[in-house]
Amino acid sequence: MESGNDKAIGSLYADAEYWHGTGRYKYNEHGSIRDVLKGIIAEGGLVPHEDDWDPKRGKIQSISLARARMYARLYACMHMPCGARLTNELGPRHFWGYCFFLSASVVAHIEYPLQRHIHDYPNKLREWTGKVSKRPHTLKSIFLEGTDIPDNYPILIGIKKGSVQPKLGSRFFNLHEARSEALIRFSDMTHIEVPEVNVAETTALLRSAGHDIPIILIEEGEDYCRTFSFWQLVNGRPLVD
Numbered sequence: 001m002e003s004g005n006d007k008a009i010g011s012l013y014a015d016a017e018y019w020h021g022t023g024r025y026k027y028n029e030h031g032s033i034r035d036v037l038k039g040i041i042a043e044g045g046l047v048p049h050e051d052d053w054d055p056k057r058g059k060i061q062s063i064s065l066a067r068a069r070m071y072a073r074l075y076a077c078m079h080m081p082c083g084a085r086l087t088n089e090l091g092p093r094h095f096w097g098y099c100f101f102l103s104a105s106v107v108a109h110i111e112y113p114l115q116r117h118i119h120d121y122p123n124k125l126r127e128w129t130g131k132v133s134k135r136p137h138t139l140k141s142i143f144l145e146g147t148d149i150p151d152n153y154p155i156l157i158g159i160k161k162g163s164v165q166p167k168l169g170s171r172f173f174n175l176h177e178a179r180s181e182a183l184i185r186f187s188d189m190t191h192i193e194v195p196e197v198n199v200a201e202t203t204a205l206l207r208s209a210g211h212d213i214p215i216i217l218i219e220e221g222e223d224y225c226r227t228f229s230f231w232q233l234v235n236g237r238p239l240v241d
Contacts, residue, residue, distance in 0.1 A: 008214070009216060009221065009224050010224070010241050012190045012191045012214060012216070013158070013190075013221075013224065013238065013239040013240075014239065014240045014241075015160055015161055015190050015238070016069070016158030016159060016160070016161075016190045016191075016238055016239070017159060017160065017162070017163070017238055018065040018066065018158075018159040018163075018164055018166075019066040019067075019068070019069050019071070019072035019073075019156065019157065019158055019159065020046060020063065020064070020065055020066065020156075020159065020184075021066065021073060021074065021075030021076030021077075021078075021154065021155070021156050022075065022076060022079070022154075022155050022157070023036060023078065023132070023147065023149075023152050023153065023154055023155055024037050024079065024151075024152055024153050024155060025147075025151065025152045026131045026132060026149075027132070027134065027149075028131075033149060036155070037155065037202070037205060038205070041205070041206065041209045041211070044183065044185060045183050045185040045186055045188065045189075046157070046180075046183070046184040047063070048061035048062050048063050048180070048181055048182070049061065049062070049063070051064065051179070052124075053173070054169040054170050054179075055112065056169045056170040057167070057169040060167075060179070061181060062179040062180060063179065063180045063181075063184060064179060065159060065164065065166075065177060065178045065179070065180060066176060066178075066236075067176055067177065067178060067236030067237075068100075068176065068233060068234055068235070068236045069156070069158075069225065069239065070090070070091075070096050070100075070225070070233050070234065071096070071100050071234075071236075072156055072157075073096075073154075073156055074093060074096055074097060074100070074143055076154035076155060076156040076193075076218070077089075077093065077143075077146065077154045078132050078142055078143055078146050078147060078154075079132065079147050079149075079153060079154045079155070080146045080147065080152070080153070080154055081146060081147055081148070081149065081150050081151075081152050082146060082147075082148065082150075083144060083145045084146065086195065086218060086222060087219060088219050088222050088223060089222060090222045090226060093143050093144055094140070094143075094144060097143050099234055100176050100234070103176075104172045104173075104175050104176055105172070107171050107172040107175055108170070111170060111171050111172055112170075112172075125137075125138075125139060129142045132146070132147045132149075133145075133146070133147050133148045133149075134148055135148055153194060153195055153197075154194065154218060155192060155202075156192070156193040156218055157189055157191075157193075158189060158190035158191050158192075159188060159190065160188050160189065160190050161238070163184065163188035164178065164180045164182075164184065165180070165182070166178035166179060167180070167181055176236065186211045186213055189213055190214070191213060191214035191215065191216055192206075192213060192216075193215075193216050193218040193220075193221050194215065194217075194218055195217070195218055196217045196218075199215060199217060202215055203215050225239070227241065
């Protein structure tokens, strides 16, 4: 029999068309720590930022979104300090990394056989990982070892169906991601997930700013995802029981 919480999370997940994974804190371009959540609140939601990863689209202002929760969870859990794991983390991170990035890499090499899209990849990677950790990282190590900001924690955001008009680009990006060039407001979000130990402070911060959005345990999300098949977890469709 489903509990009330099971029904609540089932409804939230069924309505989540896209996901965004981030953390409470990141480094800015000057190496100082900034409060990402307070920034989202001040800006009224997720705002587009400079994005030049997709060779087909060039430099644009966009928000990166995941089609599957487990893909976004990889990005959220980069903000677990010093390689820490969720207590009930579903599957090793390197497993999910291989599932998503290997398939995207295959499509990328078919789409861009001369690999023109990765000519400046090392510089982009250094800049990107530098927002999470001051230590140098590879693509693999940043997901496994995470942030060096000790008080950081992951934040996973569900985005409601119909709230995003995705802008398409290269096929290897479209495989697991979508881009939005418009603000994603709090009213466009199904819910926010954070670790159990961070629920109270996250809730208080959002409530004090007038945002009455469901905040659930990311650990609860991990347990709920165990009720779905591997294919359901990676195919990028809403998780409907």
